[in-house]
C-alpha cells in the first residue's frame with residue numbers, strides 16, 4: 001500500500017540536492033565547524049529577510065527561547081534569572097518548550113486560554129489576566145501552526161504595561177502580520193530549524209531575531225558559555241551555538257522558503273475548498289479581518305462529536321499519517337505542577353482543542369493526487 005507521510009524530507013532534499021550538497025561540500029573544504037563563516041552568513045541573510053537589526057544563531061529553538069529570556073532578565077532586572085515572582089503570560093496550547101523555557105529562565109508561566117477559532121492565545125484573556133495578576137513582566141505569544149497572533153493588540157498591551165514580547169516563531173518562518181515578518185515585531189523572536197519545521201535543517205538549530213543591541217550582545221555571550229571570552233566568563237551561560245553545518249543547510253534551503261510556504265498555502269486552499277461541506281469538521285478558516293499571512297506549518301482540523309481518534313485510525317489504516325498537536329495542554333503536565341506555573345481562568349478551549357485537533361499532511365511537494373486521496377478518504381469516513 002502506498003502511504004502518505006506528514007512530510008517527505010527525502011523528496012525535499014532531492015528537489016534542492018545540488019544547493020545542499022554544494023553547501024555541505026564547502027564546509028568539508030574549510031573544516032571550520034564551530035562558528036564557521038556559514039553561521040554569520042545565515043544570520044545576515046535572515047536579518048535582511050525578517051527586517052530585524054540582528055539575528056543570532058542558536059543550537060535549537062528551545063535554547064533560542066531560553067537565551068532570549070535570560071538576556072531579557074539580565075537587561076531588565078540586572079540579575080541572571082527572573083524571580084519566581086515574575087510572571088510571563090503564554091498559551092497552554094503549544095509545544096512544551098514554550099512553557100519549559102520560562103521555567104528555565106526562573107520565571108512563572110501564567111497560562112491563559114486560546115481563541116477556539118485560531119488556536120492562538122486569546123487577547124481578551126491576556127488583558128484580563130494582566131489586570132488581575134501582579135508582576136507580569138512579559139508575554140510569549142506563539143504563532144501556532146504558522147498563523148499570526150494579533151500582534152497589534154499584543155504590542156498595544158506591551159506598550160501600556162511595559163512588558164517585553166518574545167515571539168515563539170518556531171512554526172511560522174516567513175509568516176506575516178500586515179507588512180511585517182513574524183518574529184520581527186516583538187522585543188525578540190525565537191525560531192527553530194528542527195527538521196520538521198517549515199524551515200528545517202538536518203538536525204537541531206535555531207535563531208534569535210531582535211532590533212535590541214543589548215539583547216543581541218547578551219545572547220551572543222550566553223551562547224558561548226556566558227562570556228565575551230569563553231575562558232573568563234561573566235554570566236551563567238550555555239553551549240548554545242548554531243552548528244556551522246546546520247547553518248549551511250538552512251542557508252541553502254532559504255532560497256526555497258517562500259516557494260514552499262506558497263505551496264503549503266495552495267494545499268491548504270484545496271483542503272478547505274474540498275472539505276468545507278463535511279458535517280462534523282471545523283476547518284482553519286481564514287478570518288478576513290485578520291491581516292496575516294498563514295504559512296500552514298500545519299493544516300489542523302477539529303473533528304467534532306468525539307470522532308477524532310476514530311478518524312485518525314481510519315486514515316492510518318488507509319496509509320495516511322496524521323498527527324495530534326497537542327494531546328496535552330501545558331497546565332496539565334507534571335513539569336508545570338507543584339506551584340511552578342499558574343493557570344488563568346478555566347482554560348476550557350485549550351483542553352477542548354487537545355481532544356479535537358488533527359493535523360493533516362502538508363508536504364509542500366505533495367502531489368495533487370495525494371491531496372485528493374486524503375480528501376476522498378476523509379469524506380468517505382463521514383459518509384460510511
Ligand SMILES: *Cc1c(COP(=O)(O)O)cnc(C)c1O
Pocket residue numbers: 060061062063094095097098142168170171191192193194204205206
Ligand atoms: C518546535 C518548537 C519549539 C522548540 O524548537 P526546537 O528547535 O525543537 O528546540 C518551541 N516552540 C514551538 C511552538 C515549537 O513548535
